[in-house]
Amino acid sequence: MASSTTKPIFTPPSTTLTSSSSSSSQPPTRSSLLSFLRNTASTPISLKLSHSHPSFRSLSIRNATKTIESAETSPVSKVGGKDTINSQETKPTILVSEKLGEAGLELLRNFGDVDCSYDLSQEDLCKKIASCDALIVRSGTKVTRQVFEAAKGKLKVVGRAGVGIDNVDLQAATEFGCLVVNAPTANTVAAAEHGIALLASMARNVAQADASMKAGQWQRNKYVGVSLVGKTLAVMGFGKVGSEVARRAKGLGMEVVTHDPYAPADRARAIGVEVVSFDQAISTADFISLHMPLTPATKKVFNDDSFAKVKKGVRIINVARGGVIDEEALVRALDSGKVAQAALDVFTEEPPPKDSKLVQHERVTVTPHLGASTKEAQEGVAIEIAEAVVGALKGELAATAVNAPMVPAEVLSELAPYVVLAERLGRLAVQLVAGGSGMKSAKVVYKSARDPDDLDTRLLRAMITKGIIEPISDSFINLVNADFTAKKKGLRISEERVVVDASPELPVFSIQVQLSNVDSKFGSAVSGGGDISIEGKVKNGIPHLTQVGSFSVDVSLEGNLILCRQVDQPGMIGQVGNILGEQNVNVSFMSVGRTARRRNAIMAIGVDEEPNLESLKKIGEVPAIEEFVFLKL
């Protein structure tokens, strides 16, 4: 482990780092995510993925006052309550590849150039995507790896105007640093209502009787149905739609059980629904309604084996995803009479082949993926997704992010200053590593007065990772792909939470970043344990560096930083201050930490400007200075 006591030759950081700071002494307020993210004029800060439009690179906290003052130069400003782009800036291009409600389109048009091109082939989508900043899809567009590759890094966000994201290659999106957001709530009721509509119409042969009458028949005996009251309905997947279906089915007098490996039993119990095992659910039900997502675990979960376990004459409703059923097995089960009827809104292949046995089956009722298709739901979904996409293009953290940490509003507001601290600590720590030493593991220690279960560190971890990875990566890094890139580089990041005696009002007392098994270009940053170790705290809403190796310091993490180890003696601050002053470099903060009087000390100097090489050389020549390093934040 390097702890050289000789003066090292000054090495500027190899990568140019984006400075994303602003100064504010005001702490953030606790407000809802929406007002926190959108109303920059009335809240002291907003949490931004400051992509310095359109490069969408880093997450930062910016000062609202500063935002308003700089509206002329910022691409985004607020005009008449609408988010608009200043005319001199290039507007982002938003491709909408499937029909979207007008209210959502209007929101999008206020912000960017909107290209509504429906029914694109994959090839045409790939051609178009190279010039798009955002893509909005429903379930009909396959956003494959090929699409992300064709985007060549320009595509910043994919908005899924609905819930299911099985048509988006999330792994590829993440690798390419493209945020995926969805609109998870606006179509819940519509889907639940459609499920109930299918349940009732299947039970009473409405579709078949309608077709028969239109064909000139009057077949009252043929279309005798079954009653719902008193029957058992198994709701498979007790999420947003499933629970709404359960509630409505209870209102129809049905007994409802559910199977959902992740749903809390008390939420189900609260509406009189029992949570049971998969086998128990399917073997006791008269009706089975599917409401789980399509994932590798749920793909074809209804297959010959499961149909063998159902009650003879069961009726199945699927408004979730076609892929959760093995459709050929369902046809066999229908033919054998094991399954009496099925009502399907979704299919493995959409649209299904014209000669699909399932669609043509006389005991199957079908609709062409209409679950979310009510006027109300489509307007709601369009607004929900337009707001999420515009927010993402403006660099705001998305509340409905699918491939980035999604943090609840209250938590986000509380964590905001720590998010900045986290990124800056990561960024500082990596710059302390001597060139060439391969980093393999980093450890983050969160000290907090709160119970470890009470502290959601996902966002902090992601930001520390971003801070560490960005300076050593030549590809584009953001919150979305930082973790993936770290793994690819073989960097393991572990976390530890330590309960300390501090104010429980603060979510985090301090954050420490330790890098193991690496040499440091600033030996004093190496702690007794041999790791590069730095620690920081948030003070009055501002991130501060409070510990470097074994030395206590206290310097605000804004601008750039010079760390010097020196012999503790009078006049040092003056000497360094003069050298910087000669070059018109403004010192924003200075702090000295020492192990013992007149022995070793560390001087941490915050500077607004970047000193030139000449000044840094002069600092290195001050006799009492033993080593120093210049760090960009």
Ligand SMILES: NC(=O)c1ccc[n+]([C@@H]2O[C@H](COP(=O)([O-])OP(=O)(O)OC[C@H]3O[C@@H](n4cnc5c(N)ncnc54)[C@H](O)[C@@H]3O)[C@@H](O)[C@H]2O)c1
């Ligand atoms: N037909 C339509 O137009 C339409 C409209 C809306 C939603 N959907 C689909 O409905 C489904 C549910 O949507 P949601 O909004 O309720 O989603 P949700 O995420 O709120 O609920 C899904 C639930 O499924 C559960 N689940 C996951 N794996 C499971 C498994 N193996 N077995 C049982 N449960 C499992 C989850 O724990 C969760 O509670 C999704 O597939 C969605 O795409 C379809």
Ligand SMILES: O=C(O)[C@H](O)COP(=O)(O)O
């Ligand atoms: O997952 C969803 O939200 C539904 O399946 C709706 O899909 P759609 O937007 O294609 O109607």
